[in-house]
Amino acid sequence: MVSQPINADLQHKAIAIHDRLCAEYGCPIPYFHTLDPLSELVSSLLSHRTKNRDSGRAFKxxxxxxxxxxAVRDAPTAEVETAIAPCTWPEQKAPRIQQVLKLIGDATHNEWSLDFLQDMPIPQARAWxxxxxxxxxxxxxxxxCFSQLRGRALPVDSHxxxxxxxxxLISKTLAVxxxxxxxxxxxPEDWxxxxxxxxxxxxxxxxQRCCFYNKPACDRCVVLSLCPYGQSR
Structure with missing residues (x-):
């Protein structure tokens, strides 16, 4: 990832938001997965535009x-598609997963492990x-972040x-x-x-629990005093 210039005021605000939300939701939060990185990659590919419950079923x-x-790489694509049917667009994800597995098999000489990413700087691992x-x-x-690598990388989902x-913290026009x-x-770099x-x-x-897409519950928001959107409502 390209490094970004740091805005000190925004960083201070982000830390204040973090502290209030951690007090509200209870940090540290246990990791929800203990998958190896290759399994986490397949799981993540299945999760695109899919509810966690459904992508979890598809992975299992x-x-x-x-x-x-x-065996997944070499199977008839229709069989992979049937196996991952609970997720959205299995007809697209099945060939994509097989394509990714072929490339990883070639890159690792069929060792089927992405543990080597642990030895790379985070930007290099993400680029790979x-x-x-x-x-x-x-x-x-x-x-x-989510796999056994426990890397220092920040995922950003729609919520x-x-x-x-x-x-x-970001502009209204900046995409995910x-x-x-x-x-x-x-x-902070030392986090x-x-x-x-x-x-x-x-x-x-x-x-998920307060700042809903429709009708956010601003009246009970612990970061309302830091939220221009909430204050404007």
Missing amino acids: QLVAQFPTWA LEALPGVGPKTSAAVL HHRVAQRLG GPSHAVLEALL NAQQIYDHHEVMMLHG
């Missing part, structure tokens, strides 16, 4: 039906992942993005993809991976 069905990632088809900033950050826009670099630059993960989780939880 996929690994139950195929004993190895090589984002060279794969269908992998953007959110997926690369998710693989490094996180909405909350950040309303709080004025480019927002990753801007929002990550606001976090560890757990703090980065906590930040994503509390921003996401706030979007």
